[in-house]
Amino acid sequence: MQQRSEETQAQIIKSAIKLFATNGYTAASVDMICKDAGISKGAFYHHFESKQALFLALLDVWLVTIDKSIEASRENTVPETFLLITDAFPYIFKTANEGLPMFLEFWLQASRDEKIWQASITPYRRYHKYFTALIKKGVEEGSFVEVDPEVASRLIVSTAMGLLLQSLLDPKGAKWEQVARESATMLVNSLLKK
Amino acid sequence: MQQRSEETQAQIIKSAIKLFATNGYTAASVDMICKDAGISKGAFYHHFESKQALFLALLDVWLVTIDKSIEASRENTVPETFLLITDAFPYIFKTANEGLPMFLEFWLQASRDEKIWQASITPYRRYHKYFTALIKKGVEEGSFVEVDPEVASRLIVSTAMGLLLQSLLDPKGAKWEQVARESATMLVNSLLKK
DNA sequence: TAAAACAAACCGGCCAGTCGGTTTTATTTT
DNA sequence: AAAATAAAACCGACTGGCCGGTTTGTTTTA
Incomplete structure (x- = not known):
């Protein structure tokens, strides 16, 4: 109930840094980030508002x-x-x-x-x-x-x-x-x- | 056959500078620029590819x-x-x-x-x-x-x-x-x- | 077994770009 | 000088696709 959650969150942040830097804030879509992080949108919006x-x-x-x-x-x-x-x-x-x-x-x-x-x-x-x-x-x-x-x-x-x-x-x-x-x-x- | 065209182009550029600066390249939409410049999308794509x-x-x-x-x-x-x-x-x-x-x-x-x-x-x-x-x-x-x-x-x-x-x-x-x-x-x- | 974590289909809205048609302007013909 | 023609300038509805975010339902974990 914790370990996986932390890993997911870390993965989201890692992918986000990569994609925001590469494509910019606007162009880097939530879908892209999810795909790169290997998670679903549901998981994303569970971790971030x-x-x-x-x-x-x-x-x-x-x-x-x-x-x-x-x-x-x-x-x-x-x-x-x-x-x-x-x-x-x-x-x-x-x-x-x-x-x-x-x-x-x-x-x-x-x-x-x-x-x-x-x-x-x-x-x-x-x-x-x-x-x-x-x-x-x-x-x-x-x-x-x-x-x-x-x-x-x-x-x-x-x-x-x-x-x-x-x-x-x-x-x-x-x-x-x-x-x-x-x-x-x-x-x-x-x-x-x- | 020239004057109006030049004015339109100048107006597009003026609006674009304003809106790109304010909203960024991605967020500033062509529609926004057209509206600000007081022209149509057709005119826009006539002047710029x-x-x-x-x-x-x-x-x-x-x-x-x-x-x-x-x-x-x-x-x-x-x-x-x-x-x-x-x-x-x-x-x-x-x-x-x-x-x-x-x-x-x-x-x-x-x-x-x-x-x-x-x-x-x-x-x-x-x-x-x-x-x-x-x-x-x-x-x-x-x-x-x-x-x-x-x-x-x-x-x-x-x-x-x-x-x-x-x-x-x-x-x-x-x-x-x-x-x-x-x-x-x-x-x-x-x-x-x- | 209940809450947390996640998956996936889904929604309304906006986006860049297209297209068929209309108006304005310049040129040529009468 | 007026009419006819051609071309440039312009309009705006429309399209397909993607966007951020929601919802609903399933799996994982304590």
């Missing part, structure tokens, strides 16, 4: 993943944290092709759907605050030059997002991993006190 | 606009060009809310549709080359420090895109115009030779 509810659940999965990786780097000093992020680039770019279209999908839906927007914007602002605090700490520690932490945070997040998006659009257009690493170096160099 | 063909035509309009603004800044020196772009920020952010969702839509469709991808990637690579050449010139002129123009170009484009996207998601979350200006200053400062 609606297509939108499934989408929101996916957002939750995504956010939990991010929270975990942030939690994992809490113990380090500020420059160490940035170094850790840089080191994670190969992994990030390897998984970007799967996760990123889904992320873009969240974005687009959020800009149109009030409910999804609310669910997206709260954690987004939380991450921004965390990053801002991190940079502020770095400035106070004396390892960073005197920058506006607010602005620097937006700048870094923007760059990361932009690089990922460009790599999504044109995966073979550049050695993205290397570009990202060098970009990060340039950015950090302009932040670090010499 | 398919929904996708209309989308491609929209992409063309967008690209022509970009080409024009690039052409307009051809005469200047490299630092001047960057300054010009910075000066354009208020205008860019003002128009971003209309144009940006449409841009995102292009992106998403391009990552899924081979034909649309082909139509997007060619001009994209052209812009990248232009920007790279610009920075290279700046380095050779001696106004920029010795950076890899390829990387710097990606970095700048990434930042611009990331900022615009963030402003799209959370328009009231920050003073984006100011953030963009300060980010640009930070970036250019790390590029300019002192």
Whole structure:
């Protein structure tokens, strides 16, 4: 009464991530997801109230993943944290092709759907605050030059997002991993006190 | 035999931009576009072969606009060009809310549709080359420090895109115009030779 | 054996695209 | 200048198919 249920739910989520990313939220139909997951519509609507509810659940999965990786780097000093992020680039770019279209999908839906927007914007602002605090700490520690932490945070997040998006659009257009690493170096160099 | 035809076509494009941006490519139906444009479906399919063909035509309009603004800044020196772009920020952010969702839509469709991808990637690579050449010139002129123009170009484009996207998601979350200006200053400062 | 989990047929509505017919416009003929 | 013709522009009802969601009935599991 539990095991099978959990497996089914996990399978639905797995298929949904795949199909939303491939076809987009609108184009990926519930029928498609059911077929891919190897279950019936009855099972689907037993686990999720609606297509939108499934989408929101996916957002939750995504956010939990991010929270975990942030939690994992809490113990380090500020420059160490940035170094850790840089080191994670190969992994990030390897998984970007799967996760990123889904992320873009969240974005687009959020800009149109009030409910999804609310669910997206709260954690987004939380991450921004965390990053801002991190940079502020770095400035106070004396390892960073005197920058506006607010602005620097937006700048870094923007760059990361932009690089990922460009790599999504044109995966073979550049050695993205290397570009990202060098970009990060340039950015950090302009932040670090010499 | 011409005037009315042109007006109709222009009206279709105008409505399409509006509705694709608001509702997305899939959700914006041909019926909706026809109704908004005040024409019939027959007229629509007289002017455009398919929904996708209309989308491609929209992409063309967008690209022509970009080409024009690039052409307009051809005469200047490299630092001047960057300054010009910075000066354009208020205008860019003002128009971003209309144009940006449409841009995102292009992106998403391009990552899924081979034909649309082909139509997007060619001009994209052209812009990248232009920007790279610009920075290279700046380095050779001696106004920029010795950076890899390829990387710097990606970095700048990434930042611009990331900022615009963030402003799209959370328009009231920050003073984006100011953030963009300060980010640009930070970036250019790390590029300019002192 | 009762509740949870699932299957499958089913529904109203909307979708992109078609098609036969009508109106508008430009050109040619008278 | 008017009439005739041809072609482009347009209309809107219609189609087949798919969509999200419901319902009804069956299997699985605690």
